[in-house]
Amino acid sequence: MSSKRPSKRAFASGSLAPQRTVGGETGAEAASLTAEQKLDIWQWLQKNRMVEERLGLLYRTGKVVGGLYTSLGQEGISVGTAYALEPQDWVGPLIRNLGVMLVRGVRPREAFTQYCARATSPTGGRDGNTHFGNPEKRIVAPISHLGAVIPVMAGIALAAKKRGENAVCVTWIGDGGTSTGDFHEGLNLAAVLDLPLVLVVENNGYAYSTPTRMQTRPEDLVAKADGYGLPAEIVDGNDVLAVYDAMRRATTRVRDGGGPVMLEMKTFRMKGHAEHDDAKYVPPELFEEWRRRDPLVLYDRVLEEEGILTRAERDRRVAELKAEIDADAEFAVASPTPDPRFAFGRVYADDGGPGPLPGPAWGPAGATRLGRGLPGGDRHDVRDPRGGNA
Ligand SMILES: Cc1ncc(C[n+]2csc(CCOP(=O)(O)OP(=O)(O)O)c2C)c(N)n1
Numbered sequence: 001m002s003s004k005r006p007s008k009r010a011f012a013s014g015s016l017a018p019q020r021t022v023g024g025e026t027g028a029e030a031a032s033l034t035a036e037q038k039l040d041i042w043q044w045l046q047k048n049r050m051v052e053e054r055l056g057l058l059y060r061t062g063k064v065v066g067g068l069y070t071s072l073g074q075e076g077i078s079v080g081t082a083y084a085l086e087p088q089d090w091v092g093p094l095i096r097n098l099g100v101m102l103v104r105g106v107r108p109r110e111a112f113t114q115y116c117a118r119a120t121s122p123t124g125g126r127d128g129n130t131h132f133g134n135p136e137k138r139i140v141a142p143i144s145h146l147g148a149v150i151p152v153m154a155g156i157a158l159a160a161k162k163r164g165e166n167a168v169c170v171t172w173i174g175d176g177g178t179s180t181g182d183f184h185e186g187l188n189l190a191a192v193l194d195l196p197l198v199l200v201v202e203n204n205g206y207a208y209s210t211p212t213r214m215q216t217r218p219e220d221l222v223a224k225a226d227g228y229g230l231p232a233e234i235v236d237g238n239d240v241l242a243v244y245d246a247m248r249r250a251t252t253r254v255r256d257g258g259g260p261v262m263l264e265m266k267t268f269r270m271k272g273h274a275e276h277d278d279a280k281y282v283p284p285e286l287f288e289e290w291r292r293r294d295p296l297v298l299y300d301r302v303l304e305e306e307g308i309l310t311r312a313e314r315d316r317r318v319a320e321l322k323a324e325i326d327a328d329a330e331f332a333v334a335s336p337t338p339d340p341r342f343a344f345g346r347v348y349a350d351d352g353g354p355g356p357l358p359g360p361a362w363g364p365a366g367a368t369r370l371g372r373g374l375p376g377g378d379r380h381d382v383r384d385p386r387g388g389n390a
């Protein structure tokens with residue numbers, strides 16, 4: 001136990017009283033963004049939505065091999081939180097956080113090839129979802145098991161702290177995910193070890209078809225942070241600048257050694273759980289109410305009012321982005337499906353330890369074992385490094 005923990009703390013009444021702000025002057029970080037940075041954020045928001053809309057088209061034309069999970073209406077959270085990070089920080093996104101991956105440098109074509117399970121995808125066509133990471137970009141691969149990434153990120157935060165890397169580790173969880181055992185164990189571990197972790201809770205009102213009030217008691221999920229003595233803050237998740245601002249203040253606190261924090265982002269899932277779910281169980285008036293708070297529309301209004309983006313310039317930029325995204329989608333559709341002879345490639349360790357991988361074109365140059373099967377720009381090779389089939 002570190003000397004920072006006086007034993008009397010455990011008995012000091014009120015020492016763990018709820019802290020409903022993560023500190024810093026609210027709004028100051030957003031106010032210091034330049035016009036260029038604000039346009040950058042706009043571009044990521046648009047890209048996030050356009051890529052997911054394009055994935056929707058691919059799904060409806062039978063090109064996506066499995067389910068499709070999107071973040072329609074929640075893009076401000078992925079973009080605002082990821083934009084607030086530094087290169088040395090680690091992210092552990094969930095499947096609704098494609099926007100985080102894009103901001104960290106993942107290319108749209110990686111998402112398209114993954115969902116279409118093409119040989120050119122980061123996993124060589126072995127997965128039909130965003131289940132891929134990139135250690136160079138400090139992205140831990142998303143997995144489906146809700147809550148499980150929290151203890152993993154706590155572990156990475158512990159390593160970063162011990163190495164003195166000044167890195168903040170961030171992970172995202174839904175309202176439903178806050179009721180898993182891993183959520184509580186991971187948060188508790190991070191709290192008692194004062195780890196550099198930011199937990200972003202995306203409270204979108206539903207866990208699949210279950211309304212939040214039917215699966216957990218508190219209306220505000222920051223109550224769960226109180227249970228572990230963590231500072232927490234409630235944020236308007238549809239206001240990308242508010243999200244960015246809170247995240248900057250959170251990471252500053254965490255980077256300064258203040259221990260983990262939770263941000264609860266209030267938002268709404270504007271579609272069903274996945275593309276196959278028509279969300280009939282959601283009262284239509286809720287969709288109506290939240291449609292008026294679309295994060296992209298709200299942000300367009302901000303940039304227009306501030307004279308940063310005129311409508312004409314906006315249209316020009318949208319067309320440019322659309323062309324880029326269309327080209328990447330076409331690349332995926334034109335890509336081959338994987339060669340079945342290599343189905344078992346990248347399953348067993350064969351390089352005997354860390355260090356560059358053997359073989360001529362297996363992932364990025366200098367990739368470590370962790371990098372096996374992970375993307376290196378657009379170079380994804382499905383050859384077996386041993387030269388044979390697996
Ligand atoms: C541990 C675990 N239990 C159940 C599931 C099945 N499941 C996948 S998504 C989901 C709902 C998640 O809801 P929430 O956490 O609110 O996130 P959202 O989908 O709203 O973003 C469930 C129950 C799972 N993937 N992992």
Ligand SMILES: [Mg+2]
Pocket residue numbers: 174175176202203204205206207208
């Ligand atoms: Mg939810």
